[in-house]
Amino acid sequence: MNLITKTDRSTRIIMIHGDIDLYNSQELKDIIHNLADSGVRSLILNFQNVSYIDSSGIGSLLHIMRTAWALKIKIAFADITKPVMNLIELTKLRSFFPIAETMEDAFKMLEITGEV
Amino acid sequence: MNIFTPDYRFTYAWMRIFLSLIILFSAIMIKKAVTDKKRRGNVELMQWIAIFLAVKDAAFLFLPVSWMHAVSDVLTVSAYYAFTVKNTGEKKIDSFYYRFVLLFYIFIFFYFDSMSQITGNFIYTAFTLLNPLLLGFRLFSNHEYNEPVILKIRIPALTVFIIYTAAVNIFGYESAYINIFAVPAVYLLHLYLLYLNSESEYRSWISTISSMKKEKVSTYDFFKNIGRVMLEKKDIDEINEYIISSISEKTGAESGAVLLYDDYSDKLYISASTGNFIFPCNTDDKIKTDINSFSEFFEKERCIPAETLLDETFRNGSPLFVPDFFKMRHDPLYRENTGNNLLYISSIIIIPLTIEGRTSGMICIEHTTPGRYFTEETFDIAVSLSVYAEIMIAGISVHRELLEKRELDRDITITSGIQKSLLPSRVPYSDKYRFVAYSEPARYVSGDYYDFIKLNSGRIAFLICDVAGKGVAAGLVMTVIRTIVHLVADEDWRTSSVMKMINRGILDIGGDLFATAMFLVFDPETGSLEYSNAAHLPAVLYREASREITYLDTEGLPLGIDRNSEYEWSGTKLERGDILLLYTDGINETMNSEKEQYGRERLNSIIMENCRFTPDEISETLSEDINSFRGNTPPHDDRTFLLLKIAKENSTVISSKTRAVS
Numbered sequence: 006m007n008l009i010t011k012t013d014r015s016t017r018i019i020m021i022h023g024d025i026d027l028y029n030s031q032e033l034k035d036i037i038h039n040l041a042d043s044g045v046r047s048l049i050l051n052f053q054n055v056s057y058i059d060s061s062g063i064g065s066l067l068h069i070m071r072t073a074w075a076l077k078i079k080i081a082f083a084d085i086t087k088p089v090m091n092l093i094e095l096t097k098l099r100s101f102f103p104i105a106e107t108m109e110d111a112f113k114m115l116e117i118t119g120e121v
Numbered sequence: 122m123n124i125f126t127p128d129y130r131f132t133y134a135w136m137r138i139f140l141s142l143i144i145l146f147s148a149i150m151i152k153k154a155v156t157d158k159k160r161r162g163n164v165e166l167m168q169w170i171a172i173f174l175a176v177k178d179a180a181f182l183f184l185p186v187s188w189m190h191a192v193s194d195v196l197t198v199s200a201y202y203a204f205t206v207k208n209t210g211e212k213k214i215d216s217f218y219y220r221f222v223l224l225f226y227i228f229i230f231f232y233f234d235s236m237s238q239i240t241g242n243f244i245y246t247a248f249t250l251l252n253p254l255l256l257g258f259r260l261f262s263n264h265e266y267n268e269p270v271i272l273k274i275r276i277p278a279l280t281v282f283i284i285y286t287a288a289v290n291i292f293g294y295e296s297a298y299i300n301i302f303a304v305p306a307v308y309l310l311h312l313y314l315l316y317l318n319s320e321s322e323y324r325s326w327i328s329t330i331s332s333m334k335k336e337k338v339s340t341y342d343f344f345k346n347i348g349r350v351m352l353e354k355k356d357i358d359e360i361n362e363y364i365i366s367s368i369s370e371k372t373g374a375e376s377g378a379v380l381l382y383d384d385y386s387d388k389l390y391i392s393a394s395t396g397n398f399i400f401p402c403n404t405d406d407k408i409k410t411d412i413n414s415f416s417e418f419f420e421k422e423r424c425i426p427a428e429t430l431l432d433e434t435f436r437n438g439s440p441l442f443v444p445d446f447f448k449m450r451h452d453p454l455y456r457e458n459t460g461n462n463l464l465y466i467s468s469i470i471i472i473p474l475t476i477e478g479r480t481s482g483m484i485c486i487e488h489t490t491p492g493r494y495f496t497e498e499t500f501d502i503a504v505s506l507s508v509y510a511e512i513m514i515a516g517i518s519v520h521r522e523l524l525e526k527r528e529l530d531r532d533i534t535i536t537s538g539i540q541k542s543l544l545p546s547r548v549p550y551s552d553k554y555r556f557v558a559y560s561e562p563a564r565y566v567s568g569d570y571y572d573f574i575k576l577n578s579g580r581i582a583f584l585i586c587d588v589a590g591k592g593v594a595a596g597l598v599m600t601v602i603r604t605i606v607h608l609v610a611d612e613d614w615r616t617s618s619v620m621k622m623i624n625r626g627i628l629d630i631g632g633d634l635f636a637t638a639m640f641l642v643f644d645p646e647t648g649s650l651e652y653s654n655a656a657h658l659p660a661v662l663y664r665e666a667s668r669e670i671t672y673l674d675t676e677g678l679p680l681g682i683d684r685n686s687e688y689e690w691s692g693t694k695l696e697r698g699d700i701l702l703l704y705t706d707g708i709n710e711t712m713n714s715e716k717e718q719y720g721r722e723r724l725n726s727i728i729m730e731n732c733r734f735t736p737d738e739i740s741e742t743l744s745e746d747i748n749s750f751r752g753n754t755p756p757h758d759d760r761t762f763l764l765l766k767i768a769k770e771n772s773t774v775i776s777s778k779t780r781a782v783s
Contacts, residue, residue: 008384009384010384010387012387016534018757019125026525027591028529029528031525031632036632039383043386058266059589059758060568060587060589060635060637060706061589061590061591061633063589063590063635064590064634064635065633066412067635067682068633095656095658095706096637096656097656097676097677097678098656098678098679098682099678101678101682101683
């Protein structure tokens with residue numbers, strides 16, 4: 006798994022490349038901890054290049070989301086691929102996760118959410 | 122004329138030839154040992170002087186005229202002059218001196234004889250005395266640099282040449298005093314010069330050897346210490362501190378820093394620094410002039426501002442060596458640090474660090490005192506030390522990964538241990554029904570858990586669950602689930618209420634832990650089944666009557682996600698011949714070498730095709746089919762399923778073989 010970071014309109018965008026599994030779930034969780042120190046207030050995770058996620062990966066996403074809530078950081082998951090969406094749906098977390106269809110939707114979502 | 126006659130002139134000539142040969146011999150010997158190009162040139166010059174003097178004196182035996190000595194003396198001084206020019210680092214030829222010498226020769230050959238003796242002698246004396254004085258002027262004047270040999274030779278050389286020339290002018294070449302005292306002094310001077318060259322060669326050898334020894338020891342120390350630092354599990358910053366202080370020490374830099382690139386903020390940070398490290402930037406005037414604000418600013422600021430020299434060099438990716446900052450003052454990246462204030466930098470070396478094929482940081486060393494500059498040599502040393510630093514930092518990250526992997530493996534072992542102790546050893550059955558449990562942990566991952574509880578009413582509560590996560594916390598989740606299920610199952614709770622209690626119970630355990638689970642209660646007497654699902658895979662129910670597959674599912678989030686999660690319950694009635702299958706995602710996600718998944722359809726069709734067999738037989742067929750599908754591909758997750766079959770008639774649920782065993 007590789008993480009590529011960009012910043013657009015004061016939002017941190019992290020492009021995740023590769024599989025998300027037990028062995029790199031910690032690295033994924035570190036995203037939010039690093040963000041906490043940087044002062045950025047909104048985050049979009051892009052899953053365009055993720056074709057596999059396991060339950061530990063879902064756990065990491067939950068952790069990121071919870072931490073984001075606690076830190077009052079706005080967050081959105083964008084461009085989720087079919088296999089990843091399948092697992093999210095299987096675990097019935099679709100409505101629980103802040104899922105946006107496209108990057109534009111993600112930006113809109115962050116604007117509408119306002120202060121969380 | 123017999124050159125062997127007892128004429129003193131010839132005796133002296135023989136003596137000088139002998140002395141010249143000694144010098145020639147010494148020069149040849151020393152030349153062999155000398156490797157330094159400049160010193161070799163000096164020795165060679167001395168060799169030619171010796172040859173020339175020997176030839177001159179040999180010629181004198183056949184043609185005994187005094188002017189021969191005069192010409193050769195001037196030439197010897199000229200040779201010393203040339204030697205001086207070479208060893209003071211000045212490249213341009215001193216044309217005045219050579220014109221002067223040329224004039225002397227023209228005078229000797231063309232005009233000496235035609236002049237009156239007094240005038241001729243006066244001009245001759247003036248020339249010969251002026252010659253060593255010009256040499257002296259050259260020896261003592263300021264130059265770009267002076268080789269140590271110049272500093273040592275200049276006083277003896279000047280003394281010898283002046284006294285010798287004066288003596289020759291007073292006593293003449295034929296004098297015994299001259300030949301016994303003055304001439305050997307000049308030859309001694311030549312020998313001394315040879316000695317100085319061989320001595321400095323020897324000294325440079327000694328210092329090279331000792332610096333090689335030192336280098337060897339320090340490289341060894343470098344790695345030994347880094348090994349120790351790594352074992353102490355020190356912070357990367359502490360390791361970098363060690364790296365930068367070693368590099369600064371070896372390059373003599375006044376200050377330096379290791380900078381690391383941070384992906385998240387897309388910026389460079391100072392990981393460790395020595396001395397008063399200043400990164401090139403512009404600041405307000407207070408920082409430039411007030412020492413307290415200056416130190417406070419550079420101690421506090423760890424982030425390298427964008428569009429400054431360090432940031433640009435990092436993005437450029439190649440090493441940068443700026444010997445003299447001041448020369449670059451017209452470039453905006455340098456301008457702010459060339460002024461007469463605290464931000465002044467005189468010289469800088471920046472080397473990007475490539476770790477695992479990616480530019481991940483930089484080493485930067487600098488001089489901040491006017492007049493102190495790095496040389497090409499220092500730059501080379503810094504580059505080679507940076508390679509060591511790269512190796513070390515890469516080694517640390519590999520080491521860290523191994524440690525993390527080991528920790529992960531240990532966590533998994535803990536979970537597997539807890540899981541093993543929790544799984545039930547017996548499976549409930551009677552004549553009317555039979556459960557079969559199959560659980561095959563993957564090598565690394567574990568988290569599947571199932572349980573059966575016989576309730577007092579005769580009903581059977583059972584659950585299957587898949588904990589996401591690892592380590593003590595995951596084991597704890599299983600334990601809490603088991604405890605709650607065992608405690609409350611016997612009460613008249615709805616399955617959905619039990620789910621809610623489990624959810625609350627595991628909620629506070631850990632940030633990324635959650636579990637999917639299905640909790641069911643089966644009444645063997647009536648065949649009724651109540652179930653509640655927390656986002657686990659829906660149970661597969663094969664209906665014997667309709668020969669169809671249906672799914673049992675209810676709404677609800679996984680356990681341990683939301684405190685206020687609501688769970689639902691539902692019920693159905695199991696009829697004779699019905700088969701219920703619960704499984705974890707390790708089953709349907711089993712992959713073969715083509716990365717295809719086993720899938721739910723194949724699972725369903727195995728159940729359909731084998732519905733008439735006993736549950737043990739179905740279970741065996743299913744597990745064999747999964748394993749043959751997988752082939753040699755290692756399993757990536759635990760595979761667990763529970764199978765419940767209701768007897769068609771009393772005899773069909775249990776094969777005779779299994780009955781005998783149980």
